Amino acid sequence: MRKTLFESLVHGPLTEPPPAPDEAGLAELARSVNRVARARLGRSLSIREIDAGSCNGCELEIHALNNAFYDLERFGLRFVASPRHADVLMVTGPVTKNMREALLRTYNATPDPKWVVAVGACAVDGGIFAGSYACVGGVSDVVPVDLHIRGCPPSPTELLKGLLALLEHAS
Amino acid sequence: MALLDTITRGDKAKQHRPWPRAIVTDAGWQQAIGLLAKGRCTLLGLWGDAPFVHMALLADTFDDIAVLSWRCKDGKYPSVGVYHPPAIRLERAIRDLFGLEAIGAPDTRTWLDLGFWGVRHPLGKSIPARKPGPYQFLPTEGEGLHQIAVGPVHAGIIEPGHFRFTANGEHVVRLEQRLGYVHKGIESLLRGATLDAAAKLAARTSGDSTVAYAFAFAHAVEAALHVKAPPRAIYLRALMAELERLANHFGDIGAICNDASFSLMYAQCGILRERTLRAAESCFGHRLMMDVIVPGGVARDIAPGGSAQVQALLAEVRKVFPRLIDLYDNTASLQDRTVATGILTPALARQFGAGGYVGRGSGRKFDARKMPGYAPYDDLKFEVPVLDAGDVNARVWVRIREVEQSLSLIDQILKRMPGGKLKVALKASGKTCEGLGLAEAFRGDVLVWLRLDSKGRIERCHLRDASWFQWPLLEAAIEGNIVADFPLCNKSFNCSYSGHDI
Numbered sequence: 001m002r003k004t005l006f007e008s009l010v011h012g013p014l015t016e017p018p019p020a021p022d023e024a025g026l027a028e029l030a031r032s033v034n035r036v037a038r039a040r041l042g043r044s045l046s047i048r049e050i051d052a053g054s055c056n057g058c059e060l061e062i063h064a065l066n067n068a069f070y071d072l073e074r075f076g077l078r079f080v081a082s083p084r085h086a087d088v089l090m091v092t093g094p095v096t097k098n099m100r101e102a103l104l105r106t107y108n109a110t111p112d113p114k115w116v117v118a119v120g121a122c123a124v125d126g127g128i129f130a131g132s133y134a135c136v137g138g139v140s141d142v143v144p145v146d147l148h149i150r151g152c153p154p155s156p157t158e159l160l161k162g163l164l165a166l167l168e169h170a171s
Numbered sequence: 172m173a174l175l176d177t178i179t180r181g182d183k184a185k186q187h188r189p190w191p192r193a194i195v196t197d198a199g200w201q202q203a204i205g206l207l208a209k210g211r212c213t214l215l216g217l218w219g220d221a222p223f224v225h226m227a228l229l230a231d232t233f234d235d236i237a238v239l240s241w242r243c244k245d246g247k248y249p250s251v252g253v254y255h256p257p258a259i260r261l262e263r264a265i266r267d268l269f270g271l272e273a274i275g276a277p278d279t280r281t282w283l284d285l286g287f288w289g290v291r292h293p294l295g296k297s298i299p300a301r302k303p304g305p306y307q308f309l310p311t312e313g314e315g316l317h318q319i320a321v322g323p324v325h326a327g328i329i330e331p332g333h334f335r336f337t338a339n340g341e342h343v344v345r346l347e348q349r350l351g352y353v354h355k356g357i358e359s360l361l362r363g364a365t366l367d368a369a370a371k372l373a374a375r376t377s378g379d380s381t382v383a384y385a386f387a388f389a390h391a392v393e394a395a396l397h398v399k400a401p402p403r404a405i406y407l408r409a410l411m412a413e414l415e416r417l418a419n420h421f422g423d424i425g426a427i428c429n430d431a432s433f434s435l436m437y438a439q440c441g442i443l444r445e446r447t448l449r450a451a452e453s454c455f456g457h458r459l460m461m462d463v464i465v466p467g468g469v470a471r472d473i474a475p476g477g478s479a480q481v482q483a484l485l486a487e488v489r490k491v492f493p494r495l496i497d498l499y500d501n502t503a504s505l506q507d508r509t510v511a512t513g514i515l516t517p518a519l520a521r522q523f524g525a526g527g528y529v530g531r532g533s534g535r536k537f538d539a540r541k542m543p544g545y546a547p548y549d550d551l552k553f554e555v556p557v558l559d560a561g562d563v564n565a566r567v568w569v570r571i572r573e574v575e576q577s578l579s580l581i582d583q584i585l586k587r588m589p590g591g592k593l594k595v596a597l598k599a600s601g602k603t604c605e606g607l608g609l610a611e612a613f614r615g616d617v618l619v620w621l622r623l624d625s626k627g628r629i630e631r632c633h634l635r636d637a638s639w640f641q642w643p644l645l646e647a648a649i650e651g652n653i654v655a656d657f658p659l660c661n662k663s664f665n666c667s668y669s670g671h672d673i
Binding site: 001003004005014049050051052053054055056057058059060061062063064066067068069079081082083093094096097098099100101102106128129131132133134135152153155 | 290327328357360375376381435438452495498669672
């Protein structure tokens with residue numbers, strides 16, 4: 001353990017410089033973030049992730065945001081265990097009918113002001129699963145969405161760009 | 172003697188490959204149930220295809236497979252689950268999706284249908300939904316018992332499902348799972364789909380095993396159409412499959428240690444996982460390598476310089492990983508959590524035909540790459556590590572040993588990589604044909620069964636994740652453990668929700 005810890009001290013960090021915030025994301029957010037919220041939240045945001053029917057691909061890449069290369073917490077963004085602690089809901093999947101109510105309840109359990117970020121191609125409009133008897137469609141069919149991060153799945157860098165855009169507006 | 176010949180049967184299906192399928196009547200169906208109940212063969216799958224129910228059996232030597240088909244009369248078939256518990260959830264799913272009833276089934280509650288679809292039996296004769304009553308969890312009685320309900324939305328960045336614990340103080344008396352929350356209706360979307368569209372759907376059944384699903388799907392299509400992918404494609408497929416296995420095993424080993432609050436391993440394994448995904452992206456243009464394996468071959472070649480990237484990854488892993496194994500092995504506080512925790516007995520693992528590290532951590536030496544086997548693994552040298560302890564520690568060690576095997580496999584694959592074509596053109600056969608494909612995902616065997624129509628479109632396709640037979644075993648393994656060890660046990664199984672709920 002000592003060797004591993006020592007190497008971590010003497011080697012430079014793996015963490016990479018942040019990407020530029022996503023331009024399209026900024027424009028989308030400009031319509032939804034209000035002044036009061038910005039003043040109240042400052043630069044620190046707590047995120048609650050909800051899988052509303054994803055294939056788990058998006059979750060893997062969201063997970064990667066916590067690794068040494070992307071180190072999400074340096075931006076004041078962190079994942080929390082309860083919607084009651086969250087400012088941002090990050091929702092993935094084509095919203096299966098079996099998850100619709102759980103998503104709504106999680107949304108309602110999140111205190112205002114709050115933002116919803118829909119992640120992945122299915123979260124936009126159901127994607128490849130659109131039209132199934134078991135899926136609702138996009139996340140915005142169930143809860144209001146402030147930002148879409150597209151991709152199947154979006155890479156951690158794309159996720160980071162979207163979240164930084166959110167942060168620029170929220171701070 | 173071939174497995175199918177031990178069973179009284181009617182005609183064999185003319186176009187079913189590579190293993191045979193036959194229609195059976197009561198005698199044959201009951202013989203098969205008898206073999207399963209006595210542990211003489213393993214249930215590989217049970218699925219609906221109205222008016223039929225198909226049952227796939229694996230010989231106890233692992234080298235032969237047979238599919239039996241029962242033609243339902245009035246939508247009914249004799250229950251397998253009543254004598255062989257691993258079939259119970261499959262029968263519940265068949266009823267929810269097709270409306271086909273298992274006569275004598277021990278559990279008639281719904282499974283995937285949580286009452287929100289607006290229809291019942293969406294793949295069979297669908298009827299409007301009725302308002303469902305409250306779900307009846309199994310009763311637990313005794314002094315001082317309390318219940319803990321968890322999910323479907325869990326505390327981490329993980330998939331949704333509901334766990335109902337009954338505990339006596341700290342000790343779990345019973346865990347009951349309720350799944351189906353991420354049911355997307357994939358098998359209905361597959362009906363009538365072109366092969367291209369279907370391959371994309373199959374690859375999104377469980378994102379962490381996208382390569383394995385595409386691999387198994389390609390096997391099934393190629394078997395049905397009686398074609399072989401070119402040698403280069405076969406080797407590239409195996410390269411991707413091993414990279415996927417590495418990435419997932421690194422992620423799992425780190426996450427299991429993290430659930431024992433040992434975050435150093437989590438951070439270090441996270442770095443190895445990220446490096447693996449980056450190597451995958453530079454070789455195949457996608458971090459998870461989605462949609463690269465297609466029926467008939469692969470959609471693209473490895474990028475120029477990709478081989479060097481993979482070799483650099485192997486060198487890095489060989490430098491760092493042994494140190495991490497030492498760290499895992501020499502940290503007493505960590506071992507205290509993983510050793511003798513969440514024990515799965517070899518008898519249960521065998522009965523349920525548990526695949527992957529769940530089975531191999533409990534003495535079941537099954538790996539679809541070895542037996543029944545598929546190309547190119549028959550040309551490559553590797554071992555299937557097996558341990559008997561059945562605890563969290565054994566499942567960690569099976570993963571560690573499999574990482575070592577995957578490194579050696581990738582070496583061999585890169586050395587032997589043949590040249591030539593990437594894909595053969597697929598032509599519809601002009602008649603209905605059926606295929607069964609297997610592939611070994613990091614968590615166990617994926618089974619794909621399909622029937623193509625004369626134009627080469629999907630008529631029926633069934634996807635069976637290894638998790639179907641692993642989830643029930645988690646209920647057994649957690650019994651008697653403390654509630655605080657559940658995350659550890661759960662992560663050591665790492666069953667798929669999406670792959671199960673389809």
